[in-house]
Amino acid sequence: xxxxxxxxxxxxxxxxxxxxxxxxxxxxxxxxxxxxxxxxxxxxxxxxxxxxxxxxxxxxxxxxxxxxxxxxxxxxxxxxxxxxxxxxxxxxxxxxxxxxxxxxxxxxxxxxxxxxxxxxxxxxxxxxxxxxxxxxxxxxxxxxxxxxxxxxxxxxxxxxxxxxxxxxxxxxxxxxxxxxxxxxxxxxxxxxxxxxxxxxxxxxxxxxxxxxxxxxxxxxxxxxxxxxxxxxxxxxxxxxxxxxxxxxxxxxxxxxxxxxxxxxxxxxxxxxxxxxxxxxxxxxxxxxxxxxxxxxxxxxxxxxxxxxxxxxxxxxxxxxxxxxxxxxxxxxxxxxx
Amino acid sequence: xxxxxxxxxxxxxxxxxxxxxxxxxxxxxxxxxxxxxxxxxxxxxxxxxxxxxxxxxxxxxxxxxxxxxxxxxxxxxxxxxxxxxxxxxxxxxxxxxxxxxxxxxxxxxxxxxxxxxxxxxxxxxxxxxxxxxxxxxxxxxxxxxxxxxxxxxxxxxxxxxxxxxxxxxxxxxxxxxxxxxxxxxxxxxxxxxxxxxxxxxxxxxxxxxxxxxxxxxxxxxxxxxxxxxxxxxxxxxxxxxxxxxxxxxxxxxxxxxxxxxxxxxxxxxxxxxxxxxxxxxxxxxxxxxxxxxxxxxxxxxxxxxxxxxxxxxxxxxxxxxxxxxxxxxxxxxxxxx
DNA sequence: ACGTTTGACGGAAACGTTTCCGTAAATAAT
DNA sequence: ATTATTTACGGAAACGTTTCCGTCAAACGT
Numbered sequence: 001x002x003x004x005x006x007x008x009x010x011x012x013x014x015x016x017x018x019x020x021x022x023x024x025x026x027x028x029x030x031x032x033x034x035x036x037x038x039x040x041x042x043x044x045x046x047x048x049x050x051x052x053x054x055x056x057x058x059x060x061x062x063x064x065x066x067x068x069x070x071x072x073x074x075x076x077x078x079x080x081x082x083x084x085x086x087x088x089x090x091x092x093x094x095x096x097x098x099x100x101x102x103x104x105x106x107x108x109x110x111x112x113x114x115x116x117x118x119x120x121x122x123x124x125x126x127x128x129x130x131x132x133x134x135x136x137x138x139x140x141x142x143x144x145x146x147x148x149x150x151x152x153x154x155x156x157x158x159x160x161x162x163x164x165x166x167x168x169x170x171x172x173x174x175x176x177x178x179x180x181x182x183x184x185x186x187x188x189x190x191x192x193x194x195x196x197x198x199x200x201x202x203x204x205x206x207x208x209x210x211x212x213x214x215x216x217x218x219x220x221x222x223x224x225x226x227x228x229x230x231x232x233x234x235x236x237x238x239x240x241x242x243x244x245x246x247x248x249x250x251x252x253x254x255x256x257x258x259x260x261x262x263x264x265x266x267x268x269x270x271x272x273x274x275x276x277x278x279x280x281x282x283x284x285x286x287x288x289x290x291x292x293x294x295x296x297x298x299x300x301x302x303x304x305x306x307x308x309x310x311x312x313x314x315x316x317x318x319x320x321x322x323x324x325x326x327x328x329x330x331x332x333x334x335x336x337x
Numbered sequence: 338x339x340x341x342x343x344x345x346x347x348x349x350x351x352x353x354x355x356x357x358x359x360x361x362x363x364x365x366x367x368x369x370x371x372x373x374x375x376x377x378x379x380x381x382x383x384x385x386x387x388x389x390x391x392x393x394x395x396x397x398x399x400x401x402x403x404x405x406x407x408x409x410x411x412x413x414x415x416x417x418x419x420x421x422x423x424x425x426x427x428x429x430x431x432x433x434x435x436x437x438x439x440x441x442x443x444x445x446x447x448x449x450x451x452x453x454x455x456x457x458x459x460x461x462x463x464x465x466x467x468x469x470x471x472x473x474x475x476x477x478x479x480x481x482x483x484x485x486x487x488x489x490x491x492x493x494x495x496x497x498x499x500x501x502x503x504x505x506x507x508x509x510x511x512x513x514x515x516x517x518x519x520x521x522x523x524x525x526x527x528x529x530x531x532x533x534x535x536x537x538x539x540x541x542x543x544x545x546x547x548x549x550x551x552x553x554x555x556x557x558x559x560x561x562x563x564x565x566x567x568x569x570x571x572x573x574x575x576x577x578x579x580x581x582x583x584x585x586x587x588x589x590x591x592x593x594x595x596x597x598x599x600x601x602x603x604x605x606x607x608x609x610x611x612x613x614x615x616x617x618x619x620x621x622x623x624x625x626x627x628x629x630x631x632x633x634x635x636x637x638x639x640x641x642x643x644x645x646x647x648x649x650x651x652x653x654x655x656x657x658x659x660x661x662x663x664x665x666x667x668x669x670x671x672x673x674x
Numbered sequence: 675a676c677g678t679t680t681g682a683c684g685g686a687a688a689c690g691t692t693t694c695c696g697t698a699a700a701t702a703a704t
Numbered sequence: 705a706t707t708a709t710t711t712a713c714g715g716a717a718a719c720g721t722t723t724c725c726g727t728c729a730a731a732c733g734t
Contacts, residue, residue, distance in 0.1 A: 002450075002451070004719090004721085005720065005721065014683080014684090016685090016721085016722095017683075017685075017722080017723075018683055020721070020722060024722085028681075028682065029682070033683085047447075047448075047450050047451035049392065049451055049721070050451055050453045050721095051389075051391040051719085051721090053721055055388040055389050055689050055691085055722095056688075056723080069417075070413050071413040071416075071417050076409070076413045079407050079432070080406075080407050080408050083433075087441075092453070093433075094431055095416070095420065095430055095431075095432050097417065097420050104424075110384075111384075113384050114386055115339075115386055115388060116388075116429070140339070253616065253617055253620070257620075260620075279590065280590055280593075280615065283594075283621050284621060285620060285621065285623070285624075286622070341690055341691085342690065342691065351713080351714090353690090354692080354716090355714070357691070357692060358693090358713090365712065365713075366713080367711080367712060367713090387691095388691090389689070389719090390692075392689090392692095392718095392721085393690080393693085394692065
């Protein structure tokens with residue numbers, strides 16, 4: 001069907017090896033021949049077969065991105081950054097969505113051990129609570145870089161933001177705005193980000209000598225209505241929180257809906273701050289105070305780091321932790337009254 | 338390094354062909370042998386090399402998704418739907434982002450002609466104004482399905498929503514809410530969706546005998562600040578519009594920002610309706626009246642249609658146009674005063 | 675003038691599957 | 705008892721590259 005290197009060579013009266021080298025701009029081939037080959041390749045619209053090439057050279061020119069969600073502003077932006085770098089490098093991007101399921105994550109990772117991708121960018125699922133599949137990945141020498149949701153027990157590079165500091169800043173911001181009972185909306189105890197952010201939360205409470213209260217830690221899930229119920233219950237008690245720190249965007253949104261339904265006034269009765277990459281935070285009613293991560297940049301840096309490994313396999317043992325800064329943007333949802 | 342079928346065969350004292358067939362559950366192999374093979378494969382953690390398989394069988398088990406943006410609620414949801422179907426089918430998903438550049442689109446498409454993907458799902462870039470690259474794709478017999486942003490001049494299946502009707506409904510909704518001068522925010526004259534939506538807009542104007550006014554068609558671009566300036570200028574004149582129909586979400590958001598800056602009250606002074614998949618439309622200030630596309634379902638249907646082609650190549654000439662319904666959700670931004 | 679290097683190219687193996695042909699033994703048909 | 709069929713498997717070609725070895729003429733050094 002399609003023209004391959006053999007046909008191309010026949011048309012040129014050259015050997016296959018010569019044509020291959022000419023196309024690769026090898027020093028062994030004369031300039032005149034190279035030009036002739038390139039012209040004929042163009043004329044016949046020759047497209048090298050990537051599977052043959054990948055098989056022979058044992059590289060796929062492809063990276064895999066494993067993420068919990070794609071319909072999520074943070075991850076969408078991160079993909080954007082990743083894809084930008086990949087395009088620059090002439091690489092292809094495979095995407096795998098775990099939907100927060102560990103089972104899917106394990107399956108994906110196991111299927112990536114066969115050479116389909118030259119490297120993996122990963123943000124862990126909320127369910128993931130053991131890391132054998134990742135150990136296998138590293139064991140096979142496949143470059144792996146985490147971003148945002150990392151795994152400390154695996155020796156691997158990771159791009160994150162200053163989650164602890166940001167958690168501290170968010171909580172302090174609420175306290176300074178007058179909050180005395182601050183709830184923390186957690187996504188999963190398994191997640192590095194959740195724990196770091198909670199550490200920051202606790203640290204701020206300590207600084208301002210506010211006692212911890214386990215009832216103020218709300219363990220949310222991936223289930224929207226369950227989350228709303230949980231939040232609703234927490235806001236339904238007499239001694240209800242007057243501040244909420246949401247560790248991820250969707251929990252803040254859930255809170256907004258709950259408040260609307262329960263007729264709780266933000267920020268008068270309840271102040272909210274959330275990690276979020278929502279582009280319309282400032283257009284919400286009230287506008288939402290956010291800690292915004294440089295999502296695009298995280299994606300970019302993660303991809304760049306991955307390519308450092310791919311380009312120089314000997315660096316595979318290096319394990320660099322890059323921490324970017326998130327920014328707290330105060331808005332209406334935490335305004336003092 | 339990794340164990341291949343040859344090693345596996347050696348361990349089993351079987352021939353390569355037998356092992357291959359056993360793994361494929363071929364009828365030619367005895368049940369006992371199949372079990373033995375499967376167990377050894379598991380034990381040795383055998384992972385078949387996808388490049389070798391793809392090369393030999395001339396299929397990649399991969400589909401490509403070419404879209405203008407990923408940090409966009411509609412496309413993120415569509416990818417979600419696509420990825421769901423692909424996972425079910427055991428396929429891998431490559432993603433390519435054109436950033437609305439025709440040049441990128443052409444490059445991607447040309448690079449997909451070599452067998453890297455078994456099919457292509459595509460939503461055209463705003464810049465794309467000729468379709469030679471797509472003709473080439475079809476010429477090579479590579480299955481191609483459009484979604485949302487289609488191309489009528491190419492014989493190909495397409496999943497869209499009822500853009501004309503929705504455009505009509507949106508405009509009628511504004512008219513009934515009292516709007517007399519309605520601006521249409523266009524993304525690109527090249528886009529099928531923009532034109533269909535505009536047709537609906539014109540049809541509604543006609544029905545209510547509102548004269549067309551070219552000055553009310555605002556040709557926006559991919560440049561946020563340019564858009565805001567354009568919208569700002571349109572709202573700065575004496576006879577300014579009192580209704581806006583945004584053909585895509587980001588233009589509605591731009592309008593919100595402009596109104597905030599110019600202190601224009603929505604919906605009192607200006608009513609807005611927009612195509613949008615923003616999950617927090619109802620939390621905006623004021624809440625945004627949207628025409629919401631079933632983005633996830635569009636992605637799903639597009640993928641399903643693509644697999645129909647991939648599974649039965651003889652159907653490649655069939656060209657099915659599936660039209661799903663969008664829904665107008667009236668909210669604060671078009672409330673009558 | 676003779677061996678040696680260099681430049682430019684060709685032949686063929688190799689990558690790991692899949693699949694087209696066999697084929698030997700076992701069973702069935704006559 | 706002989707032939708035909710089935711069952712279960714093996715050998716080897718093929719997919720399209722890349723790359724390891726040549727090789728042969730021309731240029732070079734002495």
